[in-house]
Amino acid sequence: MDDNPSILELVLNDLCDTGSSGQGAPGLSTEQVLRSALLKNWHQLSYAKLAFLLSDSQSFRGFARLPYHWSSSASCLQENISRIQAST
Numbered sequence: 001m002d003d004n005p006s007i008l009e010l011v012l013n014d015l016c017d018t019g020s021s022g023q024g025a026p027g028l029s030t031e032q033v034l035r036s037a038l039l040k041n042w043h044q045l046s047y048a049k050l051a052f053l054l055s056d057s058q059s060f061r062g063f064a065r066l067p068y069h070w071s072s073s074a075s076c077l078q079e080n081i082s083r084i085q086a087s088t
Contacts, residue, residue: 001034008034010088015080028072028080035064037081047074047081 001007012030028036039060040050053060055071 001031007088011084014084014088029065032064032066033080033084036077037084039063040077040081047078050074051077 008030011034015030015033036050036054039045039053040047043053045053051072051074054064054066054077055061061068061070
C-alpha cells in the first residue's frame, strides 16, 4: 500500500458519506480501515475476533497503524469494512 497509494483513493470513495452529521467520535482513517479489512480477510476472522485482536495484539495494531490506546467494537469495524465495494 505504501508503494501504491492510489488504492486508498478508491477505498476513500467507498467510505465517503455525504450525509454525515459531523457528530460522534473521530473515525478510522481510510488506511486503517483498509489495513483492518486485509487482516480480517487474510486471517479469516469474524468482526468480533478482529476487534479483539486489534485491541490485544501489538502486531495487528501495528499493521493497521492504530494507536496503542485504540479500541473499537465489532459493529464499528463491520460498518466501516463492509462499505468497501467488491469492485474496489
